[in-house]
Amino acid sequence: MIIFGASGDLTKRKLIPALYNLYKDNRLPEGFAVLGIGRTGYRDDTYRTYIRTEMERFVASEEHAGGRMTDFCNHLYYLSLNPAEAADYGNLDARLRELTGEQEPDGMLYYLATPPSLYGVIPLHLKTARLNRPHTRIIVEKPFGYDLESARELNRIYASVFEEHQIYRIDHFLGKETAQNILAFRFANGIFEPLWNRNYIDYVEITAVENLGIEQRGGFYEGTGALRDMVQNHLIQLVALTAMEPPAVFNADNFRNEVVKVYESLSPLTEEDLNEHIVRGQYTASATKPGYREEKNVASDSRTETYIAMKIGIDNWRWSGVPFYIRTGKQMPTKVTEIVVHFRETPHQMFRCEGGHCPRANKLILRLQPNEGIVLKFGMKVPGPGFDVKQVMMDFSYSDLGGLPAGDAYARLIEDCIQGDQTLFTRSDAVDASWRFFNPVLKYWQEHPDAPLYGYPVGTWGPLESEAMMREHGAEWTNPCKNLTNTDEYCEL
Numbered sequence: 236m237i238i239f240g241a242s243g244d245l246t247k248r249k250l251i252p253a254l255y256n257l258y259k260d261n262r263l264p265e266g267f268a269v270l271g272i273g274r275t276g277y278r279d280d281t282y283r284t285y286i287r288t289e290m291e292r293f294v295a296s297e298e299h300a301g302g303r304m305t306d307f308c309n310h311l312y313y314l315s316l317n318p319a320e321a322a323d324y325g326n327l328d329a330r331l332r333e334l335t336g337e338q339e340p341d342g343m344l345y346y347l348a349t350p351p352s353l354y355g356v357i358p359l360h361l362k363t364a365r366l367n368r369p370h371t372r373i374i375v376e377k378p379f380g381y382d383l384e385s386a387r388e389l390n391r392i393y394a395s396v397f398e399e400h401q402i403y404r405i406d407h408f409l410g411k412e413t414a415q416n417i418l419a420f421r422f423a424n425g426i427f428e429p430l431w432n433r434n435y436i437d438y439v440e441i442t443a444v445e446n447l448g449i450e451q452r453g454g455f456y457e458g459t460g461a462l463r464d465m466v467q468n469h470l471i472q473l474v475a476l477t478a479m480e481p482p483a484v485f486n487a488d489n490f491r492n493e494v495v496k497v498y499e500s501l502s503p504l505t506e507e508d509l510n511e512h513i514v515r516g517q518y519t520a521s522a523t524k525p526g527y528r529e530e531k532n533v534a535s536d537s538r539t540e541t542y543i544a545m546k547i548g549i550d551n552w553r554w555s556g557v558p559f560y561i562r563t564g565k566q567m568p569t570k571v572t573e574i575v576v577h578f579r580e581t582p583h584q585m586f587r588c589e590g591g592h593c594p595r596a597n598k599l600i601l602r603l604q605p606n607e608g609i610v611l612k613f614g615m616k617v618p619g620p621g622f623d624v625k626q627v628m629m630d631f632s633y634s635d636l637g638g639l640p641a642g643d644a645y646a647r648l649i650e651d652c653i654q655g656d657q658t659l660f661t662r663s664d665a666v667d668a669s670w671r672f673f674n675p676v677l678k679y680w681q682e683h684p685d686a687p688l689y690g691y692p693v694g695t696w697g698p699l700e701s702e703a704m705m706r707e708h709g710a711e712w713t714n715p716c717k718n719l720t721n722t723d724e725y726c727e728l
């Protein structure tokens with residue numbers, strides 16, 4: 236495995252811990268080698284020291300004590316080169332031959348964890364150096380493209396260097412156990428699917444918010460924003476998992492065909508949608524924390540959105556008329572990713588409700604993180620005289636199954652790639668369809684520099700305008716409590 240960007244943040248925080256988890260579970264091929272690439276002048280030994288030191292922050296301390304970390308690090312190598320320079324790839328070729336002992340090494344897995352500006356350059360240089368061998372695979376990080384045009388250009392470049400079956404466009408949300416479980420929940424149970432349509436579902440909310448800011452990634456985030464960083468990829472994948480039809484046979488082609496069908500059914504955004512059904516925001520300072528514009532490497536007059544809420548529709552038999560409200564934001568009160576399915580109200584309410592508050596609709600909450608689980612809210616009679624009804628919860632928590640397996644989304648996805656399973660990776664037509672849908676938003680913002688960008692103080696749930704957008708449908712956001720340590724404490728502010 237050759238990691239471009241091996242001195243970077245993603246490599247140390249996600250890729251190496253994922254590889255280590257696979258290694259200690261004996262899930263990596265015997266004799267595997269990881270070759271880090273970067274301009275930073277490490278050698279094999281200094282890179283191993285760097286990784287060992289970094290791992291102390293990301294891997295539990297007992298792992299180090301157990302000694303397997305040292306064994307693992309002995310599989311790491313490093314080659315200092317500039318991935319933007321075609322001339323440097325001769326050194327890569329030589330190093331690969333040395334490490335594999337083969338004249339024409341094949342079966343490599345390239346991982347592109349560099350800034351996105353290099354995603355088009357590296358494959359072309361690999362091709363020139365004839366390192367795009369028939370059994371190589373390439374994982375490329377998100378964002379895949381900056382807009383529709385650049386995504387198409389990238390797709391063209393990749394198709395000129397590799398076959399589609401060699402290309403793995405990663406979206407780590409799909410590697411999350413809980414995201415995959417949406418499919419099991421829907422398609423391995425007989426009782427939910429008959430209700431899973433416009434006849435019974437009123438609206439759907441998808442939330443992926445964080446209580447952190449942009450951390451040290453100001454330079455990257457300034458040119459990106461929440462739409463490109465989270466919505467065009469992660470959130471729309473969650474829409475697809477929630478809305479897709481069941482594939483007849485579960486395999487990579489069938490699954491990805493269904494994803495594309497959802498994207499192609501998204502109602503094209505009208506002028507009215509662009510004006511009224513998209514709310515973008517930017518966090519502003521609180522008493523203790525800086526606002527976005529005060530962050531390092533961010534312009535003091537930046538108009539980059541750190542929050543976005545949108546109403547989207549799906550024009551097909553199952554979902555026509557059911558709004559999907561999606562939102563993501565930095566510096567929110569808590570970190571939570573969840574899907575809330577609101578079922579239609581009972582046609583008539585004959586009972587009194589405890590406290591006068593009468594929720595007549597069932598609500599299903601698929602919590603992807605944290606405290607992963609599923610909650611169904613429904614009305615029950617309050618014990619005692621009369622017929623008062625209150626909402627209670629039936630819940631499943633992954634902790635009841637002994638918790639989630641060690642390792643995270645990246646371990647799952649890297650292992651899938653090693654095994655040649657593309658199911659959880661984004662296909663070229665899905666990238667295209669998703670960008671076709673979102674491109675008008677970018678264009679609209681570009682053409683309307685004064686389109687509203689609402690401030691929201693750090694630690695709040697985003698601009699109030701996003702509440703107003705939902706009120707049109709008689710809907711409201713489900714804002715979970717800050718303390719998400721126990722499903723029993725599930726509550727709404």
Ligand SMILES: NC(=O)C1=CN([C@@H]2O[C@H](COP(=O)(O)OP(=O)(O)OC[C@H]3O[C@@H](n4cnc5c(N)ncnc54)[C@H](OP(=O)(O)O)[C@@H]3O)[C@@H](O)[C@H]2O)C=CC1
Pocket residue numbers: 239240241242243244245246272273274275317318319347348349350351353376377378
């Ligand atoms: N960090 C994260 O949490 C996530 C990141 N991603 C994606 O993964 C990719 C990598 O992210 P991250 O690790 O944060 O990125 P970094 O900014 O940390 O960059 C990774 C490495 O790329 C090299 N690099 C930077 N600029 C250049 C350049 N101009 N020319 C050549 N090499 C350069 C640097 O290594 P050197 O100086 O040694 O060459 C750097 O260490 C990004 O595309 C990001 O969108 C996706 C999901 C999450």
Ligand SMILES: O=C1O[C@H](COP(=O)(O)O)[C@@H](O)[C@H](O)[C@H]1O
Pocket residue numbers: 407445464465572
């Ligand atoms: O891809 C990204 O995702 C993270 C959020 O991922 P999670 O698995 O921690 O929920 C986000 O912070 C980052 O900005 C984005 O690039």
